[in-house]
Amino acid sequence: MCRKIYSNDNFKSSQWTDLEYEYSAQTHEFLSSHKQYSMTDTNLIEMQKCYSSLWSVWTIKKIESPIIFAISFYYNAWTSHYLEQSGVNLSIMLESLFAPLSNTELSHQIAYNFCWFIGTDIESRRRLYSFCKKFYSLRSKIVHGNVPDQNELVTLIPEMFRHCSDVLKKILLNEELxxxxxDKKKKDEFFKKNIFNHSP
Incomplete structure (x- = not known):
């Protein structure tokens, strides 16, 4: 299920929006909690900036770009028909942005970098770290052929999708980020350099 927002002028304004989905048992969970969303001028300005940032990165077409890789799998998660598929795609997105160059303690390092990047204080980072570890436990069940708990799927995957949206928004709205x-090396240096700082 996804929200589509249409614009004819590079998001200087939006013409219309609609919700697109394929019905399944999981769709009902989403639709029952669906809330109306209204656009503000700030939203449009942010969308325009995100669009411009995406365009600037995409036109270079660097295959090894972590941000292009992340956005591709975010899109795959967005358009997947099943929560399991969305979860796996989101985990690949997280790995492209938050995994270190080495593969040691991967889920811990991804969770740590993730919570440090979008957390605002110690408590929120603790919650995000714990949440990310739970998400990775669920992902592990999925990719290793175990049947995941439906409640976990319905709870964890949409929440991770929201967090991933926040991550991409933060990156796309900040030219330095x-x-x-x-760049993989710059990204790795960024996390190493800032490991003891309070916020990015």
């Missing part, structure tokens, strides 16, 4: 996350 965009350049850092567009």
């Amino acid at each position: 965009l350049h850092i996350f567009d």
Whole structure:
């Protein structure tokens, strides 16, 4: 299920929006909690900036760009028909943005970098770290052929999708972060350098 927003002028304004989905048992969970969303001028300005940032990165077409890789799998998660598929795609997105160059303690390092990047204080980072570890436990069940608990799917995947949206928004609205996350080595140095700082 996804919200589509249409614009004919590079998001200087929006013409209309609609909700697109394929009905399944999981869709009912989403639709029952669906809330109306209204656009503000600030939303449009942010969308325009995100669109411009995406366009600037995409036109270079660097295959090895972590940000392009992340956005591709975010899109795959967005258009997947099943929560399991969305979850796996979101985990690949997280890995492209938050995994270190080494593969040691991967889920811990991804969770740590993730919570440090979008958390605002110690308590929110603790919650995000714990949440990310739960998400990775669910992802592990999915990719190793175990049947995941439906309640976990319905709870964890949409929440992770929201967090991933926040991550991409933060990167796309900040030119400095965009350049850092567009290069694997710069991204790795960024996390190493800032490991003891309070916020990015």
